[in-house]
Amino acid sequence: MDIIPVTADDLDLSLHSDLLETQNLTLVASDPLLAHVNARFGFPAGLFDELVFLQCSHKIIRAASRPLQLPLAPQIDRTGIDFLRIDMANPRMTTSAMMTWGRHATSNAVDTNQEQCLDYLRRLPIDLTPDQLRRCTGRGFVIVRHLGYPLGVGFLESTRHSDQNCGHLRSMYPSAFAADLEQTTPFGNPS
Amino acid sequence: MNDAHPFARYRSIIPRWDDFQRALDRPLPTCVWANPLKITPPELEAHLREQGITFEPVGWRPGAYRLQGVARPGSRLAYLAGLYEIQEEVSLLPVELLDLSAGQRILDLCAAPGSKTAQIATTVGPRATIVANDRNFRRMRPLGRSLDRLGITNTTMMTADGTNLPGDIGKFDRILVDVPCSCEGTSRKNPDATAATEDDFARLCSVQRALLKRALELCRVGGRVVYSTCTYAPEENEAIVDSILQEFGSRYHLVPARLPGFAASSGLVTWRGEHFDPQLKDALRVYPHQHDTGGFFVAALQKSSD
Incomplete structure (x- = not known):
């Protein structure tokens, strides 16, 4: 570029x-x-x-x-x-940019369920559902949201069903932020 | 009630002393405000309800809420997504008294850790310019994270001695001078905070005065400077403003530091035999029992000429 x-x-x-x-x-x-x-x-x-x-x-x-x-x-x-x-x-757009403008994204934005959201915030990989995958255009960076609120960046390994890692999303949530969440969860219940 | 109380020296100026003492023994409520760059107050209220968070709106400040029973508000989804900022209720006051409007150029002279900067930046809108300064680089780090989390694009950070900023920084329409102080008013969240001593005054007052003086010099004619502390000590509050008025009184005047729905105490015009400029009654003193907050002092000065 x-x-x-x-x-x-x-x-x-x-x-x-x-x-x-x-x-x-x-x-x-x-x-x-x-x-x-x-x-x-x-x-x-x-x-x-x-x-x-x-x-x-x-x-x-x-x-x-x-x-x-x-x-x-x-x-x-x-x-x-x-x-x-x-x-x-x-x-790639930074975490702060994704958080600021990610709610306006119409493609390559993944709306997570609560379990996926927790894994993402703990920097664990998540596997997308077929419905989530349909909203992604291909391998690359995606915006990760929960309840419509953007939280950061992930990397989608592949959208090709023939690939072993199809739908596999790597969390790129900043490690410093993730450390703040040790021994608690963003949903209030004990981790 | 006895003279061994750490803040006994203020007994003559604090109304309802027994209530004041009792308030200091209660935990400080957690206050948050909706980030208008990302969410409206009704949307935040709906989100908090969905998340099972009990809250009470702060009556005098739309969009601010007291959370109840939330142990770690900085770990909740709404915080992580930048939907709210955590800020002690009483420290919302000085920014509300800046009389902000779109397009202004604003300086936060002692910005760290930055909650007030974030409050300014999100209140005044994207076409304003905010310069956030503090001489302590390490204490400014949380502000950088807050700007990222809240999505604030109108703010510039720098690390310089606020008493000695060069003229090349330019003039400002509004300046917040939330000076380093003895922090007596924070004793509800910081039990180590106790009454200021003569050593504290010797260390702090000359810096406080120099910061306010520089802020007034950098303010445009017609602009406003808000001076604030989180301490009860008149030596760090009225006496500082009074000394400036004595030296430069023809150029500045106090405007009433009053907000609808927020009744507190007037500034002092006498303290231990010392008489201050009568305008200082327009300053605002906040004691913890008046609004279930910490203690605070605010004075708003308007600049009428260079």
Whole structure:
């Protein structure tokens, strides 16, 4: 996927001319990024129109709200939220991005039952039902939801029934979050 | 009731002292608020009912709820999905007094651990810009996680000394100065919190004053600065605001720190023989027995000229 730098003028942003360089930020065009995620998740048109996308490192594209009235100094630690991991063969939306916009996804979103949800949050693999699998278009990243609320990212190994691992979903729930759930469950009953 | 009580020095200013003492012995209720970026209050209420969670709406703050009998609210599905944020009820006050509106540029000068920043960011809408600062990088980490969990895209984090922020940071329409303090008002959740000492005042008051002074300098004319602490000590509250008014009184004035449905106590105009600017009656003191919360102090200052 191409990452295309753009200027503040390209995005109709009124920024101090030195700001992006001072803060070590690069504005990037939304088109290739969103084409990638929209193709996978079927987000509605216009969902990301009020955001600008910034490359802050070789790993991450961040999404931040317009009009981006950032300080010229001192150095900022972060702005907006992590949107896309780009340091991998197939860039993927981050957990925070999935949690923020995942409810709008129309494809490759898995609505789990309570047992699957618990396994996902414990970073255990889950096996999708045929009905869940029908809503996925193929191997790759999926949004994991429960009761319609997005919780994070999973990786679906295959949707081909001839494959041994068809419907097998690897949990990519952040380990730090999972650690917070030791000895309890999100549903209130003892684990 | 006796003078050995840790907060006996405030007996003359705290109404219904016996009720105050009894309140300190009760556990603090858990308060959460619906994240408007992800869910409406009625939807959250329905979800909590479905999950078997008993709750009571906070009357003075729409969308906030006291949860009952929930041992670990930070492990519940609604929290993990970013549907609610946990924040002590009384600490919702200063943000409510910022008089927020869309498009503003807002600074949270002492932001860690960040619940008030999240409250600002979700209240003011996506087209505002919030700059959350704290000099303690480690204490800012929870804010980063909260922004991710709640889906907040309008906030920028930085780690700098708030008393010494450069002019290049720009001017702000609203500034929250929730200063480090002796935390007396947190004794219901932190039993180690006890009455402030002269050593505390020596350590804290100069920093508190410097933070408020810098905030006022960074505020646009017509803008508002809200100063808050979670302590009862007038030395950290009225005396700080009074010293600023004495030095720069022509540029700033207090606006009444009052919210409909939230009756508490006025700020002090005298303390141990010291007289403060009469405007300080417009500050707000909250004692734990008044709303079954922690203790708090808030003053709201409007900037009329540079």
